[in-house]
Amino acid sequence: GQNIDQPTEMTATEGAIVQINCTYQTSGFNGLFWYQQHAGEAPTFLSYNVLDGLEEKGRFSSFLSRSKGYSYLLLKELQMKDSASYLCAVRPSWNTDKLIFGTGTRLQVFP
Amino acid sequence: IAGITQAPTSQILAAGRRMTLRCTQDMRHNAMYWYRQDLGLGLRLIHYSNTAGTTGKGEVPDGYSVSRANTDDFPLTLASAVPSQTSVYFCASSAGTKADTQYFGPGTRLTVL
Numbered sequence: 001g002q003n004i005d006q007p008t009e010m011t012a013t014e015g016a017i018v019q020i021n022c023t024y025q026t027s028g029f030n031g032l033f034w035y036q037q038h039a040g041e042a043p044t045f046l047s048y049n050v051l052d053g054l055e056e057k058g059r060f061s062s063f064l065s066r067s068k069g070y071s072y073l074l075l076k077e078l079q080m081k082d083s084a085s086y087l088c089a090v091r092p093s094w095n096t097d098k099l100i101f102g103t104g105t106r107l108q109v110f111p
Numbered sequence: 112i113a114g115i116t117q118a119p120t121s122q123i124l125a126a127g128r129r130m131t132l133r134c135t136q137d138m139r140h141n142a143m144y145w146y147r148q149d150l151g152l153g154l155r156l157i158h159y160s161n162t163a164g165t166t167g168k169g170e171v172p173d174g175y176s177v178s179r180a181n182t183d184d185f186p187l188t189l190a191s192a193v194p195s196q197t198s199v200y201f202c203a204s205s206a207g208t209k210a211d212t213q214y215f216g217p218g219t220r221l222t223v224l
Contacts (some may be wrong), residue, residue, distance in 0.1 A: 033212065042215040043154070059160075066137060087154065096161060097142050097205040099213060103153035
């Protein structure tokens with residue numbers, strides 16, 4: 001079966017650091033994506049990991065451990081505009097771009 | 112236009128009616144996808160198309176059909192809508208070279224009464 005787990009909700013304070021975890025059990029693995037989705041809007045691409053390690057992009061970083069079936073998204077210097085849902089998605093197959101999504105983590109940032 | 116557009120933005124539909132949700136992309140992407148998003152269930156794939164002229168079933172295809180007559184358009188049809196099809200529908204596309212990011216349209220909010 002295919003399973004992707006993320007916490008349902010998290011809260012944090014403006015200026016702080018938050019880590020959103022994602023664990024996956026899929027039939028195959030060919031990359032892990034993080035998307036950001038503000039309420040009432042479409043998901044937008046944040047990051048992509050296919051090899052183990054940390055990918056840094058400004059205030060956002062994403063980490064992958066394939067042996068542990070684990071990823072996290074790290075958000076630094078949180079801003080109010082970071083309040084959104086964060087979706088973890090796995091591409092299980094090498095021969096298509098199809099994705100399996102987790103149910104998302106709703107992050108609320110408070111002043 | 113730039114990216115992916117969807118129409119309508121929202122729709123209220125009587126049960127039993129036929130409805131087609133439209134999706135158009137101008138990025139010349141080979142692959143296109145339809146998802147539904149429901150609270151607590153996340154994004155679930157309905158149908159996909161790896162290239163013009165081909166389609167495939169996703170996780171929740173029942174009650175939906177698609178066609179891919181050309182590269183740009185990927186309409187989703189509900190032949191006879193039911194209340195359980197009330198959802199937000201997102202269309203997405205990717206270049207389709209098997210290592211690409213999916214990009215999403217703005218979504219259609221559909222209510223079936």
